[in-house]
Amino acid sequence: MAASNAERLSADEIRARVESDWNRIVELLTRKIALRSVSAQGITAEHMRRSAEFVAEELRLVGVDAKVAQATNEDGTPGAWEVIGSRVVSPDAPTVLLYAHHDVQPVPDATAWDTDPFTATAVDGRLYGRGSADDGGGIAIHSGALKALGDDLKVNIKVFIEGEEEMGSPSFIPFIEAHRDEFAADVIIVADSGNWAPDIPSLTTSLRGNTTVDVTVRALTHPVHSGQYGGPILDSTTLAAMLISSLYDGNGDLAVPGIAADEPVGGLQQDVDEHGVRADAGIVDGYVLAGTGSLASRLWTKPSLTVIGLDAHPVEGSFNVISPETRFRLSLRTAPSQRPEEAQAALMRYLESSAPFGAQVEVEAGDNGMGWAMDPNAEATQDALEAMAEAFGVAPINQGQGGSIPFIPELQRLFPGAQVLVTGPEDPKSNAHSPNESVSLPGLKNDVIAEALLLDKLGKPVK
Known part of the structure; x- marks a missing residue:
């Protein structure tokens, strides 16, 4: 041109x-x-x-x-x-x-x-x-x-x-x-x-795409006393935490089958400065950045998953019961090349098939953006x-x-x-x-x- x-x-x-x-x-x-x-x-x-x-x-x-x-x-x-x-x-x-x-x-x-x-x-x-x-x-x-x-x-x-x-x-x-x-x-x-x-x-x-899902983890049909039933019955918030943590491998990379990862488009000319990222994001001392590969790929083209909402009883006013149900929302930033509905379907399949201790897991699909x-x-x-x-x-x-x-x-x-x-x-x-x-x-x-x-x-x- x-x-x-x-x-x-x-x-x-x-x-x-x-x-x-x-x-x-x-x-x-x-x-x-x-x-x-x-x-x-x-x-x-x-x-x-x-x-x-x-x-x-x-x-x-x-x-x-x-x-x-x-x-x-x-x-x-x-x-x-x-x-x-x-x-x-x-x-x-x-x-x-x-x-x-x-x-x-x-x-x-x-x-x-x-x-x-x-x-x-x-x-x-x-x-x-x-x-x-x-x-x-x-x-x-x-x-x-x-x-x-x-x-x-x-x-x-x-x-x-x-x-x-x-x-x-x-x-x-x-x-x-x-x-x-x-x-x-x-x-x-x-x-x-x-x-x-x-x-x-x-x-x-x-630009990464995005998709969201709402997840409900249910262990009981109603609350019960933690002293009477605690031990064999885990509360739903703990079960939700276990499910969320299972989405990652030991390096902190997202490890859900079917969710793609890309490398920087056009090649990586210069990696992102970790010191600048730490300062700009306000990262606390001692925190080790999750994931592997270039920092640029982790920020730009690899998928990332964030819990952006969690329904749980607040600390103020809490009491000794085992919560029966916990709901949370996941926001998934997808690799630029992957259709978000494809990544969403893979995430939903994993969540529905990976319930800790056989808890009930219901997943509701949210919006997608390519x-x-x-x-x-x-x-x-x-x-x-x-x-x-x-x-x-x-x-x-x-x-x-x-x-x-x-x-x-x-x-x-x-x-x-x-x-x-x-x-x-x-x-x-x-x-x-x-x-x-x-x-x-x-x-x-x-x-x-x-x-x-x-x-x-x-x-x-x-x-």
């Missing part, structure tokens, strides 16, 4: 254009943070409509014919306020869809922040505020890149800025189905991830890597993500011919979803330059 060098803008020219536009880009992000576009306070609410209108107007200022449209949920109820738009330069040019989202996470406790979460505050080269990185930074990248290219843009642009990503995108699929022509593209750039470091760029190579893996050999991938290296001045270090972004595999499923690239403004210090969320300003500037260079490289006419 790369155009010839003679047709491209130089990196220096694009950098100069971004520098001259930098104050506007930061002001855009500052105003976006102040909008308090928390979707958890009402996806359909007026504050979310205002946020969408703000984004649409900012896109119009950089040449996109943008509008706000309200989605409809699968049950017919009103959904999120979405922003869609386009800019056509030539019927012979490739089409690139730019994605970001304008909703942000809540701020449960503003006192946990060092600054006002909804007032953009620059400190030591970082801009603090809720949504500065996730995903106001993504909106700023798209706006800055389009402004930098201006009339030199060589690709057709489609834009989708979602209004409910932080709520699980319940109206995402119905909205795409209703606007399919406004999403079809040769390349899709999802600016909702991040870089290896503020000064080292990354493409996101993979993982995703980048095509490391795609032409657009190579263009993106070149653009990042030119913008940052260093070679990218690609990275997977252990979490899930379900709409990305859905986009790939609906538009199988499109090449999907996952980029974004975050870095290990961004604290997305947490107090003191921030974005690196120098990193953000390079992200804008990289996307402008990428769009320029993609501008070769479709054969």
